[in-house]
Amino acid sequence: GNSVTQMEGPVTLSEEAFLTINCTYTATGYPSLFWYVQYPGEGLQLLLKATKADDKGSNKGFEATYRKETTSFHLEKGSVQVSDSAVYFCALTKIQGAQKLVFGQGTRLTINP
Amino acid sequence: EAGVAQSPRYKIIEKRQSVAFWCNPISGHATLYWYQQILGQGPKLLIQFQNNGVVDDSQLPKDRFSAERLKGVDSTLKIQPAKLEDSAVYLCASRGLAGRQETQYFGPGTRLLVL
16 A cells, blocks of 8 residues: 655754655655645645656745656755744555645754754 | 644544544645654654545555545544554655645644553
8 A cells, every 4th residue: 555654853953954764655646746744833834845856845945856767755955944843644545545744753853952 | 825724733532432533624725644652753644635545555554543524625534343453643745746746845743541
């Protein structure tokens, strides 16, 4: 079946550090890939997405590239801020059919000033 | 545009009691999802509606969980009787009808604690 595996957390970085959160997936066919973010006390928000191989999703300085050959969708940011502290979820969905989201377990990121 | 609304935001009950959650999706969104998010895990789909019909309820524990979306708009999720392991955040999400419009929009969730 479809599944998503994320880098285990928690991850703690200093402000302005480079961030990578690894995500790999298992799926039949060609899924769409997403990163969702959950800030403290808030609901899930879509951060970025990519719908086909080699697409790059980007938002708020975050980027992720859909790599079919390595079945990966790693999240990166060049210089993190304290306000980026949150839980990050990688997810996939199939274009056809029910389009339910399958999530990874989440990675808690803490940025220290 | 108003987002997905959920209520209540928090609920504490004792095991074997019943509880109900309500969701109002984004106006015009035909597809509605209920997810369960246990602490430290990613959300897991419980049930998906397309208008007022069930598309996928394969992960719904039907002996105790039920959900309905009678008029194809609001939805309620009920647990009866609740167990300790039902303690989680229950998330509602909605999505528009357009073919490749895949983005799901989430509500703030209802945090349930079963004692």
